[in-house]
Amino acid sequence: MSHPTGNQLTADLLRPLMQTTWRFWALVAFFGAFVLMGLGAWAYTMVMGYGVTGIKWPVYWGFYITSFVFWIGISHAGTLISAILRLVNAGWRRPVTRCAEVITAFALMIGALFPIIHLGRPWLAFWLAPYPSERLIWPNFRSPLVWDFFAINTYLTGSLLFLILPMIPDFAVVRDQSTGLRHRIYKALALGWRGTPKQWNRLETAMSIMAVAIVPVAVSVHTIVSFDFSMAPVPMWQSTIFGPYFVAGAIFSGIGGLIIAMAVLRKFLRLEAYLHPVHFENLGKLMLVMALLWGYFVFNERLVTFYGNGPSEMAVFWRTQRETFAPLYYTMVICNFVLPLIILGIKRFRTITGCVIASIGVVIGMWLERFLIIVPSLGHKYLPYSFGIYRPTPIELMVAFSTFAAMCLLYVLFAKVVPIISIWEMKAGEHLSPRLMPEAMEEHPLGEMHL
Amino acid sequence: MDRRTFIKLTAVTGTTATLASCGSPENQLIRFIPAEDINPGIAAWKPGVCAMCSSGCGLTVRVMDADADVVRDGQSGVVRINAAKKLEGAPGHPVNQGGLCVRGQASIQVTYHPDRITQPLKRSGNRGEGRYEAVTWDAALTELIGQLDRQRAAGGTSAVAAVTRSGFSQRRAVLDAFLSGLGAPTPVVYDLFGDEVLRRANAMSFGRDQLPTIDLGNARHVLSFGADFLGTWNSPVAQSAAYGRMRQGRPGMRGSFVQVEARMSQTGANADEWVPVSPGTEGVLAMGIARAIMTANLKPAAAAGRAGALIDGWSTGLASYTPEEVQKVTGVAPARLERLARQFAESAPSVAIVSGPPLAHTNGLFTALAVNALNALVGTVGQPGGLHFTPQPSAVRAGAGGSLKALADQLLAGGAGAAQVLLVDGANPVFTAPRAWKVREAFEKVPFIVSFGSFIDETTAMADLILPDHTFLEAWVDAVPESGSIQATASVAPPVMRPLYDTRSTPDVLLDVGRRLAAPVTLPWQTYDAALAASFGALPAPEGATDAWADAQAKGVWVGTLPAAATAAQAPVASDRSGAAVSYAAAQFDGDATQFPMHFLPYPSVFYDGSAAHLPWLQEMPDPLTSAMWSSWVEINPETAARLAIGEGDVVTITSSQGTLQAAAVVSPGIAPNVVAMPVGQGHTMFTRYASGRGQNPVELLAPVTEAATGALAWAATRVSIAKAGPPDGRLVLFAGGMREHEEEPDRGYSWSRRETN
């Protein structure tokens, strides 16, 4: 793998930090405007009442919970992929890990906002947390929402650590190359990093522990998110496969998100020399595997329902299969299965552009998947007299849409203050005799495997 | 700032604040001294009488303290009052036996309605426009008295006319007495869904000009021709209570119930068997059943006595009503007819009921007489499980009401006979009478109209003077149920709470006005409650009580045996002037069958005839059959809808010879393909914030067809055409999502092409 080395590498990767162009401000203004719109819409909801959304009896969850599951899903690419690639020591991971881990951190923060946004009384959200009160009232630990609270917080803490730890040596690089206020800030952030063998050793140990620990946390988080649904006796929610189904879907959409982010960064930060087509191709292959897995789960879910032939399940089943929700359902199948299979299954299409197109499809498809899990079931729950159809209002569209802008804004701001590609890891990959690293590690062949 | 300036400042701001708070009444702390009998936080239960219809159900009203904005002596302010909180059915009341219908439950909102008229009003805009200015009672009464004096001096006996709604009570007796004291005719009684035809038929068949009390609780089989006896007709709470006993009140015996009608009513929805027939042919089916009973020798023709003799061909076994002939007319197959007849004759005690659409045709009287004869044939009249006639005190059954049509014609004709002063009490004929009767135009011609209404509705908006009544919770109230209890019954109750506003009890106003006329109308009572005391005092005290009046006030009802002298005497009336037997004549419909292919059926909704449409609880209550809220709609058979490409919720144009309107379609399997039905009650142009401008009034399509013998409006005799006007536009608000419990028929199973197989 080839990319610029030495001072050129440092200069390239630090350029976005050191030079601020009008393009940066334009992007901040652009995305910031949408974020403000979303915040305004939420404030409006709180002032006017929750009724300004399209939620109704009996479809009490809609766009917001869809977005919640979607963003938590997106968060699964970063840390999980990065951790696995670190564990197998795949060399091609080096330019990818940081931008992947950032996705996790931000997607989690955004996702975790939705359970608060969707509350009828969001100002009382702290009642979800166990805090000592004179009334000795605790949250209900039997509620999957409380499990969510803990799972997401654990994952967020872990992911932030996982993200921040390997940033320390890079902060030191910025510190050493800057002056003035910037120097002082990065000095603080670098936590006195000197690059001593002892420090390297500790960092590597911490990263190994985190990489091992974060994998089960990531798997459990989306399993627990799936419990929000599978623990309630709602037709087509009460499913034994929801845990793995949701985890697979999460990784699937996460990879999509990652590919899109990488492609955008590559273009805008002119990182063509660092993010090579092979990186995309490898991620594309991973996504292809996930598409097959996802297809298997959906087929499994539908087949078992169909053979079970329970009246209440079938009412929901037909709703998605050939009635109200059929157009969305088939769009989802095309986006999540047909499109990835064609683009990623044929080597000729597995280019950067191909991967991005497939990824956009997957992100859209996975958003629809969550919507189709939530809304048709709630709208057709057991007693037909109480059936209902949900349509989102502009308020919900604004809030949901603004979170995409928020993701972009956070990314832009992040790339402004932290090298989006880990400088020291790039260098560690290029110097087999370690000037920076305490001991040389043989990279595992699985890491370079061509699937 | 030193101490001195601070004190100065405080004094200034304090005074300003005090002055400011005196300016707006709600900021004044104490304005009225609350009633002394307030028991804070403790509920009291007081008797009441529901005034939403003429059934006279007894109430138990929960009363508790509450802070109210009130107007007293021309001043408004906040005061703690004893306020009615909840209406319950009075448990021991012989009519409603602890239950209440949906209108009774909601009627507490009449008193607390935000658009109630709070004081006398004088018209300041054009008639019908609804613009009024406040006047004092003194000024209002002086004006009314002046008008009455003037008109009486000029116009003679017909100078004054009154319009009211049906129902008997001492209150009505005061109105009748006041009018007769003035030398005016008895008040016009108008209800869209009035029962003149049935009363006339009962008078002819059984000698009782009255609605029947049906002893459903002891019946084994009920055959109902179109009667919505569990919903809106007659005494629905009493009938529902009895129906509950008929179904499940007797161990080991469950009564059966067959309903005959062209559109499934809420009552018909409860039937074991629902028999749709062609509109206007119900009498033929009744005769077919009678013939089958006679031919099978289950009952002899003679058993029907006078009721049978009224029917042409009865004594000869109704030879013309062969099963084949009946099928041709009604559409009911001979085998079914045979079965219905056997069931009716053999499941004694059985009873037949008729009312509603079957009587709202040109041949309604025949249908009513036919069903009466059927009852007489199986001997149900006066028997357990059969028809009864509640003894009526003569004091409140003075004379028959006049006809609205006649009044309107007379007013339009003008001249010496036309009324110069019109009193309107509790009726809204401008809304409920067919347009062709020109009630609005007729009322325009009356020089002076007085309304006693609590709300500005289409008729009250015509008034020059509004003298708002108390509501039934704020005033003495009474009702003499015409039916619903086999024993003679009278409901009465003192005021439950003090009036919220500057209103006055209408009977008291009438008595007051009578006394103050130039030529006073002297009635035997000074006040309404004195009138009540007199009439209840004359009744025999029930067992265990010494004083009938005191006992009735405490219980809210008097039940007992009327002394013969006080009972309204009734004798059979002749069939018609010629005295000949009545025979079937095919119903006549307005509108050419090719131009207007559909029968149009307006039916009483949860708002009854629209008089309860102003109550938000009723507006938001899902309709029992369609689950519609806050809307009006037209029901169409699925076959017809498919033929005309009309889907659920589509906007449909309905046209009759009288006009056209648009409403949302509800595709319903409970209606015949050649019938469309619309609930009455919505479509008010002016009736409080909740009902104004909402939905459509089907009465506007009704042709002025009348029942041939009685002249009653034949409200089911209009034909219409329908056509799709557009896609759903949100005007139909449904609560329910699904129409059917099982989406697929069980034997059909799931198939991949369900759309095709349907």
Add this chain to the structure above:
Amino acid sequence: MAKWGMAVDLDTCTGCGACVTACHAENNISTVGPEQASRGRAKHWLRVERYWVGEFPDVQLKFRPVMCQQCDAAPCEPVCPTYASHHTDEGLNAQVYNRCIGTRYCANACPYNTRFFDFFNPSWDKPLQLQLNPDVSLREVGVMEKCTFCVQRIKATQVQAAVETRPIKDGEIQPACAQSCPSKALVFGDLSDPESHVSRLARSGRGSKLLEDVGTFPNVNYLNRQAEV
């Protein structure tokens, strides 16, 4: 300890809807108006479901009043993160409005769809608020509300009986819906007393539970409509 239950006689229920309005009147359930009603925000703690069976002319209609079934194994309870939806000693599914933060999870979990959300602050056009029952708390925007079996009436009777040191008589407690029902299709009482009217009806052989196979163990018994005897 009492165990409250209801019997709904589908053979005598006429679909009249008096119970629906009675529940509104007793429990301070606000109306939402036509615009919000059309957006699915009407609140009917008790609804009378109706289902068509067959096609014209062989068509029948079924009515079924559905209120909270006060499930013994209520799916709405474990999912509530704040214990706003919880089980009382007397087997009632209680709803503590002040504790509710409006996740609406309980309503999703309720198989009967008997839980209703306050999408806006409930309001009453003055002076309709004078009718409000002081025994029932008003709800604010963002909370879930539902049938309580008229717990305020249960409590009031229990206190009264305790003051008079006597047991509660069968039929002494009447929820608003049962009290208003003209045909007495709703019977409320103590299921732990085998001789109570509601217990006898539950045993009558006509009884069944709604959505029994979902495993909620509801405390409302539906007495089936009978065929001809």
